[in-house]
Amino acid sequence: MNIRNSKYNDALQAYNDKIAAASVEDMVLNMGPQHPSTHGVLRLELITDGEIVKEVIPHMGYLHRCFEKHGESLTYQQTIPFTDRLDYLASMNNSHAWVMGVERMLGIDKDIPKRIEYIRVLVCEMNRIASHLIAIGTYGIDIGAFTPFLWLFKDREHIMGMLEWASGSRMLYNYIWVGGLFYDLPVGFEERAREFINYFRPKMVELNQLLTDNQIFISRTANIGVLPRDVAINYGCSGPMLRGSGLKWDLRRIDNYSVYPEIDFDVPVGKGEMGTLGDCWDRYKVRVDEIEQSLRIMEQCLDRLQNELKRTADFDPRAKLPRKLTPKPQDYYVRCEGAKGELGFYFMHTDARSEIPFRAKVRSPSFNNLSVLPEITKGVMIADLIAIFGSIDIVLGEVDR
Amino acid sequence: MSFEDIKLLLIDRFGADVIEGEETGGLQPALFIAPDLIADVCLELRNNSKTYFDFLSCLTGVDYGVEAGRFGVVYHLASIPYKLQLTLKISKEHDRATGEPVFKSITSVYRTADWHEREAYDLVGIFFEDHPDLRRILLPDDWEGYPLRKDYQTAEFYKGIKIDY
Numbered sequence: 001m002n003i004r005n006s007k008y009n010d011a012l013q014a015y016n017d018k019i020a021a022a023s024v025e026d027m028v029l030n031m032g033p034q035h036p037s038t039h040g041v042l043r044l045e046l047i048t049d050g051e052i053v054k055e056v057i058p059h060m061g062y063l064h065r066c067f068e069k070h071g072e073s074l075t076y077q078q079t080i081p082f083t084d085r086l087d088y089l090a091s092m093n094n095s096h097a098w099v100m101g102v103e104r105m106l107g108i109d110k111d112i113p114k115r116i117e118y119i120r121v122l123v124c125e126m127n128r129i130a131s132h133l134i135a136i137g138t139y140g141i142d143i144g145a146f147t148p149f150l151w152l153f154k155d156r157e158h159i160m161g162m163l164e165w166a167s168g169s170r171m172l173y174n175y176i177w178v179g180g181l182f183y184d185l186p187v188g189f190e191e192r193a194r195e196f197i198n199y200f201r202p203k204m205v206e207l208n209q210l211l212t213d214n215q216i217f218i219s220r221t222a223n224i225g226v227l228p229r230d231v232a233i234n235y236g237c238s239g240p241m242l243r244g245s246g247l248k249w250d251l252r253r254i255d256n257y258s259v260y261p262e263i264d265f266d267v268p269v270g271k272g273e274m275g276t277l278g279d280c281w282d283r284y285k286v287r288v289d290e291i292e293q294s295l296r297i298m299e300q301c302l303d304r305l306q307n308e309l310k311r312t313a314d315f316d317p318r319a320k321l322p323r324k325l326t327p328k329p330q331d332y333y334v335r336c337e338g339a340k341g342e343l344g345f346y347f348m349h350t351d352a353r354s355e356i357p358f359r360a361k362v363r364s365p366s367f368n369n370l371s372v373l374p375e376i377t378k379g380v381m382i383a384d385l386i387a388i389f390g391s392i393d394i395v396l397g398e399v400d401r
Numbered sequence: 402m403s404f405e406d407i408k409l410l411l412i413d414r415f416g417a418d419v420i421e422g423e424e425t426g427g428l429q430p431a432l433f434i435a436p437d438l439i440a441d442v443c444l445e446l447r448n449n450s451k452t453y454f455d456f457l458s459c460l461t462g463v464d465y466g467v468e469a470g471r472f473g474v475v476y477h478l479a480s481i482p483y484k485l486q487l488t489l490k491i492s493k494e495h496d497r498a499t500g501e502p503v504f505k506s507i508t509s510v511y512r513t514a515d516w517h518e519r520e521a522y523d524l525v526g527i528f529f530e531d532h533p534d535l536r537r538i539l540l541p542d543d544w545e546g547y548p549l550r551k552d553y554q555t556a557e558f559y560k561g562i563k564i565d566y
Contacts, residue, residue: 330427
């Protein structure tokens with residue numbers, strides 16, 4: 001079956017002509033797919049005039065494995081490991097979103113024991129910290145600061161170790177299941193998590209001294225890559241990208257899912273402290289502030305888990321696992337705040353006796369955040385392009401799916 | 402603004418033909434819109450001061466299967482000022498032997514739709530009229546077939562190289 005629409009060939013031809021014309025007048029420069037500052041396998045085709053970037057054409061798909069085909073060939077429970085591989089730096093958040101969607105379709109989302117919900121939020125926030133640490137560390141490297149990267153990786157390793165302790169796996173956990181968890185938290189996890197918080201708070205002060213208030217860093221990021229709020233909304237940016245532009249839009253507060261309504265935390269937004277509102281520094285700062293808020297959420301979860309929701313000998317996190325994962329035929333779009341932004345799953349379930357969705361679609365935040373890159377990089381220097389690109393913080397596993 | 406209000410608003414603005422049906426069985430109600438009017442409907446919903454659906458969350462291309470002979474697109478809109486969500490659907494019958502189904506692009510309303518429509522074209526094989534740059538996005542330019550179609554046969558060769566699964 002090779003049906004080719006002639007209009008498709010027109011678009012391809014127009015692209016080829018543009019590159020051919022640019023090779024005569026300007027220079028076409030390939031950044032990636034193996035370039036370290038593309039954070040994975042992304043290829044940026046730059047049309048440059050000297051040091052000025054005239055146009056950026058992103059090419060992706062090097063990591064494409066068609067998650068959606070997996071989603072519509074496997075049952076809901078079997079797809080959870082595949083969701084871990086979308087944003088592999090924050091796997092817990094992905095499986096949490098998927099599981100929440102399925103539970104709501106089954107109508108069991110209100111029956112989940114509180115202890116399970118709190119454990120889910122706890123591990124999600126730990127994973128969010130780990131993801132932001134990578135974002136900040138690699139951003140430092142992009143700009144030319146090597147030390148923060150090593151320090152933050154050392155701290156992230158503590159989180160990885162703890163989550164490995166809980167789930168048995170270092171990055172791709174498969175820990176949150178529909179209706180429950182893989183296992184309860186190991187004995188001593190709560191105390192260890194508290195130790196980590198106490199150890200980590202001073203480290204953030206060090207990071208601020210080293211990077212946030214660093215004059216070289218500010219010069220490289222302030223007033224660079226300004227993303228106005230209306231552009232951000234129109235391009236579907238979300239998460240720290242949108243909040244960096246000064247809009248208080250956090251789905252943990254908007255949708256109030258899971259146990260977030262019971263938890264007290266602030267939503268940091270960009271204020272344009274060092275330059276213009278919505279510049280690279282603002283986006284960076286939002287992530288730094290979010291780490292602090294995630295630590296607060298962790299503390300509150302631990303308070304509850306160590307007091308009224310204490311582990312008991314007869315507590316079984318698999319007790320509520322549904323025997324049959326057969327929702328009523330319906331469509332459901334679930335969205336939640338992943339580490340990078342609005343993570344959505346769209347399920348189309350048509351067969352009442354089937355455990356397999358008819359169609360599953362991911363709305364990945366990185367994919368949408370990246371699509372604004374050609375818009376905000378018109379006429380910038382190549383070195384600034386690196387700074388802008390790093391501040392978007394994408395994960396290619398999620399862009400390519 | 403409730404789902405019914407939005408329906409009335411659209412009927413008031415575009416006439417009764419704009420709504421082809423609705424789906425209210427599940428947790429999230431959906432409106433079936435006349436496929437040719439989708440760009441106008443989105444523009445109206447985005448600009449109307451009572452709705453302000455300024456954020457396109459998700460755009461999904463759907464192949465309803467060989468027996469149904471139907472293709473569709475699902476739009477998930479969100480309104481940031483009013484904290485609302487809305488699902489719009491368009492679909493039409495289409496014989497897949499006659500080429501790709503054609504729908505109107507909404508890139509002029511939401512720039513998010515640009516890459517989402519390219520993805521829907523790439524994986525489901527839905528052509529979007531008036532799209533500025535409808536190339537494949539995730540698969541190589543010379544890929545044959547659309548993997549998310551229900552009748553897709555996995556390729557045995559790619560550029561003369563046998564693919565081992």
